[in-house]
Each structure stands twice: as structure tokens, then as C-alpha cells.
Amino acid sequence: MTEKRITYQRTAPERGYTDRVLRVDLTRKEIKVEEVSAEMREMFVGGRGYCLKLVFDGTSGGTKYDSPENVLALAGGPFCGETGFVGTGKFIAGTISPLTGTFCDSNVGGHFFPLVKISGFDAIAITGKSDEDVMLVIDGDAGEVFFTEAPAMDGALIGAEELVEEWRGEGKQINVAYINAGNGAKNTFFGCINSVYYDTRRKRCRAKQAGRGGTGTVMRDKGLWGVLVRCNAKRAGSNRPADRERVRRAGKNLRDVIREVDPNSMSLGTQGTTALMDMMNAFHLLPVNNYQYGVDEREKAVSGFVFEKEYFKQKTPDGCYIGCNLACTKGHENHKLLTGPYKGKRVGVDGPEYESAAAMTNLGVFSIPWIMEFNWYCDQYGLDTISTGVTTAFAFEAFEQGYLVEEDTGGRKLEWGNAELVMELVHETAGGEEGFASVLARGLRRTKLWIADRASKRTGRPESGIINALNDFAMECKGLEFSMYITKESLAQQGGYGFALKGAQHDEAWLIAIDQLNRELPAFEKKAVALRWFPLFRTWFNIAGLCKLPWIDVRNPEAKNTPMPARNMPTVDYYIEFVNGTLGTEKTLEDLLLESERSYTLHKLINLRQGFGTREHDNIPLRAMAPVFMNEFLSRKEYYEEYLTERAGLDIAGRSDEEMLKMLHGDRRERYEKLTDAVYSEKGYDANGIPTDETMKRMGLDAPEYMQIVRAARKRSGNRN
Ligand code: SF4
Numbered sequence: 001m002t003e004k005r006i007t008y009q010r011t012a013p014e015r016g017y018t019d020r021v022l023r024v025d026l027t028r029k030e031i032k033v034e035e036v037s038a039e040m041r042e043m044f045v046g047g048r049g050y051c052l053k054l055v056f057d058g059t060s061g062g063t064k065y066d067s068p069e070n071v072l073a074l075a076g077g078p079f080c081g082e083t084g085f086v087g088t089g090k091f092i093a094g095t096i097s098p099l100t101g102t103f104c105d106s107n108v109g110g111h112f113f114p115l116v117k118i119s120g121f122d123a124i125a126i127t128g129k130s131d132e133d134v135m136l137v138i139d140g141d142a143g144e145v146f147f148t149e150a151p152a153m154d155g156a157l158i159g160a161e162e163l164v165e166e167w168r169g170e171g172k173q174i175n176v177a178y179i180n181a182g183n184g185a186k187n188t189f190f191g192c193i194n195s196v197y198y199d200t201r202r203k204r205c206r207a208k209q210a211g212r213g214g215t216g217t218v219m220r221d222k223g224l225w226g227v228l229v230r231c232n233a234k235r236a237g238s239n240r241p242a243d244r245e246r247v248r249r250a251g252k253n254l255r256d257v258i259r260e261v262d263p264n265s266m267s268l269g270t271q272g273t274t275a276l277m278d279m280m281n282a283f284h285l286l287p288v289n290n291y292q293y294g295v296d297e298r299e300k301a302v303s304g305f306v307f308e309k310e311y312f313k314q315k316t317p318d319g320c321y322i323g324c325n326l327a328c329t330k331g332h333e334n335h336k337l338l339t340g341p342y343k344g345k346r347v348g349v350d351g352p353e354y355e356s357a358a359a360m361t362n363l364g365v366f367s368i369p370w371i372m373e374f375n376w377y378c379d380q381y382g383l384d385t386i387s388t389g390v391t392t393a394f395a396f397e398a399f400e401q402g403y404l405v406e407e408d409t410g411g412r413k414l415e416w417g418n419a420e421l422v423m424e425l426v427h428e429t430a431g432g433e434e435g436f437a438s439v440l441a442r443g444l445r446r447t448k449l450w451i452a453d454r455a456s457k458r459t460g461r462p463e464s465g466i467i468n469a470l471n472d473f474a475m476e477c478k479g480l481e482f483s484m485y486i487t488k489e490s491l492a493q494q495g496g497y498g499f500a501l502k503g504a505q506h507d508e509a510w511l512i513a514i515d516q517l518n519r520e521l522p523a524f525e526k527k528a529v530a531l532r533w534f535p536l537f538r539t540w541f542n543i544a545g546l547c548k549l550p551w552i553d554v555r556n557p558e559a560k561n562t563p564m565p566a567r568n569m570p571t572v573d574y575y576i577e578f579v580n581g582t583l584g585t586e587k588t589l590e591d592l593l594l595e596s597e598r599s600y601t602l603h604k605l606i607n608l609r610q611g612f613g614t615r616e617h618d619n620i621p622l623r624a625m626a627p628v629f630m631n632e633f634l635s636r637k638e639y640y641e642e643y644l645t646e647r648a649g650l651d652i653a654g655r656s657d658e659e660m661l662k663m664l665h666g667d668r669r670e671r672y673e674k675l676t677d678a679v680y681s682e683k684g685y686d687a688n689g690i691p692t693d694e695t696m697k698r699m700g701l702d703a704p705e706y707m708q709i710v711r712a713a714r715k716r717s718g719n720r721n
Pocket residue numbers: 086087088089109318319320321324325326327328329547548549550
């Protein structure tokens with residue numbers, strides 16, 4: 001291939017910003033460096049904010065995930081790469097998603113974006129399509145950016161050490177990292193982006209994933225194998241904060257709290273996020289058999305303690321970037337692959353994270369070796385473990401309910417707990433094989449429609465009726481598969497999933513712990529307030545380029561003396577110090593929340609512009625609110641009887657089980673609608689979920705280009721406000 005190459009003058013970050021975007025057009029093989037306008041920086045900050053703005057400006061209402069103009073945006077934030085603070089390796093990948101048809105993003109850690117930033121860029125915006133697979137190289141040492149042939153690797157992991165070695169430069173440290181999406185991302189709608197870096201302690205490459213929404217699918221659809229960066233500039237102090245001492249102090253305070261609290265509470269430093277397994281199981285929140293049940297006695301075989309004792313044997317700290325002492329990026333060094341093209345090979349497995357482990361319990365699999373197998377192959381292929389697991393679990397239940405038959409599945413009986421079958425489907429799905437696997441490859445929403453069509457033709461029943469029945473247990477919202485929490489008994493988390501702008505992912509509002517475990521949100525009004533405040537503060541982490549876990553999973557001991565301990569305000573104050581120390585400002589929490597709300601509203605506008613974003617798109621399946629079938633109801637009958645009498649205030653005397661289940665459905669649906677009204681009002685939306693003029697003005701988004709979207713959406717929904 002012809003090499004297209006530019007040279008540029010490397011600009012070091014100043015107070016967190018380089019103020020440059022790297023623009024890449026794969027059709028023309030053009031690479032440009034563009035200045036970031038003061039307005040964009042002021043209004044959208046960085047990270048998700050920049051991704052939203054780049055996608056908003058570069059696309060239109062007609063843009064699909066595979067349109068050449070679709071933008072794959074990658075951005076850290078002003079705090080990304082600061083080695084004196086905690087959790088600063090994060091960046092966001094955002095694009096028009098193949099699953100949802102609108103903006104979806106995912107955050108991921110590692111060394112990639114800190115290296116991009118010291119190479120001189122705050123964001124990368126990729127458009128166009130290349131006929132042949134290429135790799136983009138950012139060489140911060142030479143001040144060059146160029147395309148080169150895609151490496152001969154079929155995934156993210158096998159061959160990673162060789163690739164990194166090839167690019168490190170003679171006698172240099174390994175200051176090389178890359179992102180890519182394996183061949184599975186090309187063949188499915190839920191391809192993830194792997195962020196790969198060399199771990200000097202484990203002496204191998206590690207991979208973290210931007211899992212959700214098919215960002216890897218978009219990358220491969222564009223003919224981009226991946227992006228590699230190398231830069232040997234000094235990292236410590238490279239973010240050039242305004243007040244280094246203030247940043248250092250804030251970082252030390254947060255690290256002290258983590259050191260004191262984590263070993264005696266969540267134990268993320270020793271168990272990683274598998275620490276959640278026991279906790280979720282204890283509170284009926286661990287998904288089992290497509291979210292039918294929340295508890296299972298087999299969970300003890302896959303508890304975080306077993307992971308810690310038997311698999312996470314290497315005791316070195318596992319921060320995904322310099323400066324993080326929460327260090328949750330655990331791994332297993334010696335998994336012998338049981339299936340697939342690399343069967344028999346011994347590999348290092350990164351994670352699993354709770355979500356990947358629970359994706360397997362949701363298929364009835366309670367075995368760590370099989371969880372490792374699933375996790376490693378999904379990473380290698382570039383598949384989101386959540387979407388892969390949840391789509392497959394839905395198909396298993398559709399089979400159990402008789403909507404799918406062996407004739408549809410290539411002669412297979414889809415039975416819970418059959419790990420070999422799960423892996424067979426993973427290999428076929430990733431490999432782009434014809435037949436049933438190619439249906440699963442397009443995600444749950446499309447699988448549901450395919451099943452309804454087949455079942456209707458087979459039985460003569462109307463397709464719409466079958467779709468309605470499947471909707472009750474098809475665990476997706478806005479086209480994105482639910483992440484791994486049972487929400488039947490947490491109204492707040494139902495809203496956390498339903499109102500999330502990208503679809504059913506908990507990164508916008510993970511309220512299950514404070515609502516159901518700690519009972520910190522008992523009143524209805526408090527739930528609505530929380531469903532505004534938490535998404536805004538969580539969104540702030542995504543625009544800042546920071547990891548949320550040190551705030552959300554490590555409760556500062558001083559928090560108990562504050563009016564709302566769940567907000568963890570003493571730790572929030574460390575973040576505010578960090579912000580002001582970096583930028584040389586005196587911003588308050590309210591300022592940060594307003595910045596966050598502006599980006600949040602821009603996301604809402606993109607959803608509306610693409611034809612979504614109104615109330616009906618915030619609906620969630622019945623299974624997310626209540627037991628759907630009698631077996632689920634009977635598994636907690638006493639609990640539900642008590643709920644109906646004590647909490648719902650209903651008279652159940654003489655009622656049959658069927659009648660009680662119906663009463664429960666009615667009660668839960670009504671509560672969700674009431675919550676929707678309350679949350680919309682709290683957020684400044686009308687009853688259809690569209691921002692009011694006043695909200696648009698308050699966000700500074702009242703320019704015609706934004707207002708015309710709101711007006712068109714109101715017209716469509718019959719409300720002229
Ligand atoms: S807490 Fe975990 S995910 Fe977050 S920055 Fe630290 S190691 Fe990375």
C-alpha cells in the first residue's frame with residue numbers, strides 16, 4: 001500500500017490540554033491536525049463531551065453505523081495521563097452504534113490514550129472507509145502519523161508482545177500501546193475495542209476493553225485494524241497542571257482513603273470486580289438463566305474469594321495505569337484453552353471482570369475455567385462479553401419457551417449450563433459463520449425479530465403477538481443488551497437502565513448498591529433526585545477521562561457524617577481539588593455538574609435527531625421490573641406476598657398465584673411510569689422526554705442547530721410545548 005504520512009510539531013499538554021484533534025479520513029487516506037476551538041473546550045470539556053461534539057458535527061440524522069461519514073471518536077480528558085492522581089488512564093470511544101442506531105460510547109483504561117496525549121492530541125476523529133485493512137501509527141517520538149499495513153494478527157492478543165517489540169525502538173522502554181478490534185468485531189454488531197499495553201510486572205501484554213455499543217464493529221467496518229502509538233516523552237508531570245502541589249495533595253488524599261478502606265470492604269485490589277459475585281448473589285441480584293433468578297447456590301464455585309485464592313495468584317499491584325493504587329485489573333497467568341482455534345495453548349487471561357463472569361452465570365455456567373475461556377476468546381475476537389452473553393441467554397430462554405426449535409438452531413438443544421455449546425456459538429458467531437450464529441451476531445433486538453418471524457411462520461400465530469411475548473424477557477433497551485444486574489426489586493436501577501441515553505448499561509446510573517444493598521434511597525422522591533444527580537456526576541468522570549471506581553466503590557470513612565453518604569462527598573472534594581489544581585480554576589461541584597449536563601443533553605439531542613430519544617424508547621422489559629413467569633414468582637413467593645401486602649398495600653386474600661403475579665405486573669408497571677414522570681420533571685424534560693426550552697437555554701444549547709432538533713422531535717411526538 002502507499003504510505004500516507006504527515007509530520008507535525010509535538011505540542012506538550014498545558015494545564016491538561018494539547019488543544020489538538022487528529023483527523024483521519026480513511027477513504028482519502030488523509031491525516032490532518034486541527035486546533036480545538038475555545039468554544040468546544042469551554043462547553044464540552046473532553047472525553048465523552050468531545051466525542052459527542054465530534055460525532056454531532058460530523059454526522060446527520062441519516063447517518064448509520066456503516067455510513068462513511070460516521071465518526072469513530074476517541075478522546076481522553078484534561079486529566080487523562082496525570083500520574084499524580086488515581087484512575088487517569090481512561091478514554092472514551094464514541095460513535096453511531098450498529099446496535100442502537102444512535103450515539104453510544106464506552107470507556108476503557110490502559111496506556112493508550114495517555115501516550116496519545118503526550119504525543120500531542122486530545123482526541124482522534126476517524127471517518128471514511130479503507131478498501132484494505134490498515135493500521136494507523138502515531139509516532140510521538142518522530143512527530144509523525146502514518147498508515148501502514150495491518151499486522152497479520154486475527155485478534156487483539158495473540159502476537160501482541162511481538163507487535164509491541166517491533167515498534168518499541170532500539171534500546172527504548174516499552175512506551176508503545178495500541179487499540180484494535182479482532183476479526184469477531186468485523187462479523188458482529190457488538191465488536192469491542194481492545195486497549196492493549198505491556199505490563200512490565202507480568203511481562204506480557206494486557207488488554208482492557210471499550211466493550212459496549214459496537215465501537216469495534218465500526219472500527220473494522222472502516223477498514224481500520226487498529227491504532228498504535230509510541231512516545232518516549234517523560235510521563236510524570238507531562239500534564240503540566242497549573243498547581244502541581246495541589247494535584248499531588250489531592251492524589252495523596254485519595255490514595256490514603258483507598259489504602260485504608262478497600263482491603264476491608266470491596267477488596268477490589270485482590271479480587272478485582274469479581275468481588276461483586278458474592279455481594280450480588282447474597283442480595284438476589286446475580287443474573288441466572290437470562291435474569292430469571294438472582295441467586296444460586298452454585299455461586300460459591302465462582303466467588304471472588306475463589307478467584308483470589310486459586311487464580312489471581314500473582315500478588316503484584318494491578319493498576320491499569322500509573323498512579324492507581326486501587327489496582328483492580330486482576331488476571332490469571334495460566335489458562336489452558338479448552339476449545340477453538342487455539343485449543344491446548346496456555347494463555348494469560350485479563351480479568352474476568354464481574355460483568356464477564358456474570359454473563360456466564362446468566363447462561364447457567366458456574367465454572368471458573370469456562371468463564372476464563374469465554375472471557376479470553378471474547379477479548380481475542382473483539383466481542384463485548386455482555387452483549388455476547390445476553391443475546392445467547394435470550395436465545396436459550398426462547399428455546400426453553402418453545403419459540404425456537406432445533407430446526408432453527410442447526411439441530412442444537414439450547415440448554416442452560418452447557419458451557420461447550422456456549423463456546424461453540426461464540427466461535428461461530430465471531431467467525432461469521434452462516435446459520436444460527438449469524439443471527440446472534442446481530443445482537444438481541446434483531447435476534448428477537450428473527451425468532452418471531454420463524455415462530456410465526458411455523459405456528460401461524462401473528463408475528464406482532466409473538467414479539468410482544470418475547471419483549472417481556474428480551475433484556476435490551478434502546479437496542480443495547482442489559483448489563484449484569486437483576487433490577488426487579490430496585491425501582492431506582494430500573495430507571496438507571498431505562499433512562500440511560502446509550503441503552504441498558506449501568507455506567508450512567510449504578511444505583512443498585514445504594515438502593516437495594518444499603519437502602520439509602522427509600523423515598524420515591526429520593527430515587528428521582530438520584531436519577532438526575534448520579535448520571536450527571538458519573539457522566540462527569542467520562543468527560544474528564546477518569547475512572548469512577550475510586551469514587552463509587554471506595555466509601556470515604558468521613559462520608560457517613562454527611563447528609564447523603566452515597567454521594568461520597570469527602571472524596572468528591574478531592575476530585576474538585578484535582579480539577580482546580582490542573583486547570584488553575586476555582587470551579588465548584590455545581591460547575592462540574594453543569595458541564596456534565598450539557599454533554600448529557602447533547603447526547604439526548606443526537607438520540608432525538610436519529611429518530612429516538614422520546615418516552616417510548618425509555619421502556620424496559622417486564623423481566624427488568626418483575627418476575628415474568630410463574631417459576632420466577634414461586635422461587636420467591638413469600639417475598640412477593642409480603643411485598644404485595646406491606647409495600648404495595650394490596651389485598652391478596654383468596655388470590656391465586658396467577659392473580660398475584662398479574663397484580664405484581666400491574667403494580668410494577670405503574671411505579672415505573674410514575675418514576676418516569678418524576679425523573680423527566682427533575683431533568684427538565686416534557687412528558688415525552690424532550691428537553692424544554694428552558695432546559696436548552698440553561699445548558700447554553702439554544703442555538704438554532706440544537707433547537708431545530710428539539711422542535712422537530714416535539715412535532716413528531718405531537719407535543720408543541
Ligand atoms: S480502579 Fe481499576 S479500572 Fe480504575 S484505574 Fe484503577 S486499575 Fe484501572
